[in-house]
Amino acid sequence: MIRLPTQSNPPDSPRQTLPTMYDLPSDNPEDPGLPDEFHFFQPLLLLLTFQPTNWNWEQVFSACDLNLYYDVNHTHWYKRPDWFGVVGIPRLYEQRELRLSYVIWQEEISPFVVVELLSPGTEDEDLGRTVAKAGNPPSKWHVYEKILRVPYYVIFSRYTYQLQIFHLVEGNYQRMNLTDNRFFMPELGLSLGLWSGRFREINGQWLRWMTPSGELIPTDNEQAILAEERATAAQEQAILAEERAIAAEERAQQLAQRLRELGIDPDNL
Structure with missing residues (x-):
């Protein structure tokens, strides 16, 4: 790792000798999946722009970093997608309150699309490269593909700006080809793609929902x-x-x- 030299600090200053934010990506070194700032802003943009045209807004739910419980035989097993969207389900749990988690044996409807943002500590599991040991929870890939049968699984790398979208075809994920770095999901009436712009006063390459032709679905702030x-x-x-x-x-x-x-x-x- 290359570190920029500092001019205003003495040679033995903590800034030069102690670990940096690159060495300490979270407050729990044993949990590399804890979110950083990008893992807050990027899911927020997805949440704000997820407005399926084929569904009434009252029947659309999406969440960021919310526990997703998927196995009735192992009720404490869960995955925590960076973002996921569900259609055909009330926005509020039983139409009366905010959800504390998403429990599949109560909701009875699986997410329609799941997005994972690649992190060095979770990349292998996100991409389906890991095999769970006997008695341990299955990998994210297995849960999304085989248990929940999520129609669309999306993986985005903030480091390479690579967007990978997998569609469930006959029970298996197949990687889909993108057009202009976006993909149209006819069931939603939306496209999901990359956008270079400014969100929350931060310039960057962002993943966001768009119209079928690629026009941006505006956030509340952008609409204002x-x-x-x-x-x-x-x-x-x-x-x-x-x-x-x-x-x-x-x-x-x-x-x-x-x-x-x-x-x-x-x-x-």
């Missing part, structure tokens, strides 16, 4: 900005129209005055 821009544009158009009307009136008065100077009554024309 667009509304403000439209209001400003409408106000400017109104001011311009008023200025044009005043200018036209001035020209008419000038023409009438010129006609009077020529002995012509403009009111009798």
Whole structure:
């Protein structure tokens, strides 16, 4: 790992001699999957833009970093997707309260799409390279593909900007080809793809939901900005129209005055 030299610190300062954030990615070294800042902002953007056009919003649920319990015979086994979306389920648990977790034997509907963000500590399991030992919980890949049978499994690397989308076909995940770094999911009426832009004042390469043609599904903040821009544009158009009307009136008065100077009554024309 390359570390940039510091100019303002003495040679024996803690900044130079102690581990950096790259060495200490979480407050629990035994749990490399604990989220960093990216693991907060990226799932949030997915949550804000997940607006399936083929479903009533009251029948759409999505969550970030929420425990997903999947085995009725092992009720304490769970996975914690970075983000997942479900359709055909009430937004609120039993239509009355926020969920503490997502328990498949109570909900009875599996997630429709799951997104995992690659981390050095979880990459092998995310990509299905690990084999669970007897008696231990199965891998994420196995749970999503074989137990929950999630139709779409998405893996995104913030380091390489590689987006991989797997579709469940005859019980097995098949990697799908992307068009312009996005993929259309007809069941949702949405595309999922990469976008270079600014979210929460941070410039980056983000994964977000789009229309089938690739137009962005705006967040609430983006909608507010667009509304403000439209209001400003409408106000400017109104001011311009008023200025044009005043200018036209001035020209008419000038023409009438010129006609009077020529002995012509403009009111009798």
